[in-house]
């Protein structure tokens with residue numbers, strides 16, 4: 001197997017130390033299962049580096065949500081050209097955040113570990 005790059009490991013939510021073990025039990029981009037492995041199945045690295053790590057991940061997750069919301073709002077504008085209805089944007093953004101929540105949940109933890 002080829003040496004895995006850091007970017008590849010991040011995109012696939014692999015362990016930051018050995019880049020082989022999965023950080024999550026489910027598929028990375030599935031929208032259903034959402035459990036994090038507490039330890040790397042390959043090298044036994046403990047993923048919760050310090051107490052409050054998952055609390056800090058909430059802030060990263062919040063920042064990602066803001067970015068996602070902004071992107072969704074821009075896309076909505078370009079697709080619909082709507083500039084008068086704030087409810088359209090509110091609805092689309094909330095829907096989008098729910099849709100992307102599991103992915104943001106994983107991405108925030110991956111980003112924090114690297």
Ligand SMILES: [Zn+2]
Nearest residue numbers: 015018040043
């Ligand atoms: Zn590992």
